[in-house]
Amino acid sequence: MNKQEQAEKDYLSGMKYKDIATKYDVSINTVKSWKNRYGWQRGNSKKGASPPKRVHTKPEKGAHKKEDASGELTPSQELFCQLVGGQRLPLYRAYMIAFKIKRKSLESIMSSASRLGKRPEINARIVKIQQEVAAKHEWSLDRVIDSLTFVHDEAKAGIYLEGLKKANSDAMLNSLDRITSLLHISDEGVKAKAEAEIAEARAKSVDTSFSDEDRTIILDDMEDSN
The missing domain is CATH 1.10.10 (Arc Repressor Mutant, subunit A)
Incomplete structure (x- = not known):
């Protein structure tokens, strides 16, 4: 059973979006997207009706919990931004810590970290954290x-x-x-x-x-x- 199917069982049992998102390390909007995509319904489906057809899409290679236009970050992405923007760690090192990477080659890690760092919402968050750190120490x-x-x-x-x-x-x-x-x-x-x-x-x-x-x-x- 994959993550989406496990999340669906939790949803049908009455678990809230927020709790599902925390449990599976995704954003609330990702959970809502799963609900709409796979037709999750709680207790109001017609008796005897056939379950909605599931459409499985192949995830993008190298993507880490891709978000929608809301720009919300997962806990791992937020940690990545904090390590880069707040602690000034190199991208590859922050990526390894945030996503608990151990067995990939350094070249692959650096490539993935660079792609992640260039995403608009990630870059914007890193810049914001850097500005907050500068303001905290009153640097100019x-x-x-x-x-x-x-x-x-x-x-x-x-x-x-x-x-x-x-x-x-x-x-x-x-x-x-x-x-x-x-x-x-x-x-x-x-x-x-x-x-x-x-x-x-x-x-x-x-x-x-x-x-x-x-x-x-x-x-x-x-x-x-x-």
Whole structure:
């Protein structure tokens, strides 16, 4: 007896849609779809009437509890989204955990996980979870840029004070690369300009002790060096 036939017996015995869906790890709309497709009826069928003809359709290969247009997810699909969106697990790893996959090849698992992740309702749920996590920790692009800028400037100051050290130079370059990536700056000239603007903005916010005469001398020195 397959899952649909077992679910039908539960339905005819009076079990609710919600309880059937939970028992067989499907959505409520899937249970309703089975009812309409296979003609399930409770106690109001005519006596002696022949049972409705069953039409068995071959399930799509590789599909996992395909849903209708309602977009509701099964518990396994929801767990998959939580692992990817909330815990940042790779698709294949989240797929293995959520669907308890053990004996498939890695290539097959990665292929199935990729297809599942591209489904509109799955992708939308993952994005929503990522947004919820970001909001929970109050992260934003401005805060990330500000933190990376702080690391960059502190590393640069350390180089000025203590000389060139690998740790400081790596921290400065890594933070600059991340800022460049986040702001979608790919051109090297624009990248250098961005670095100069960041340094200038920080200098203006910290250093207010120069007189106009001092500033003129510094600017002249900068022009001579160029």
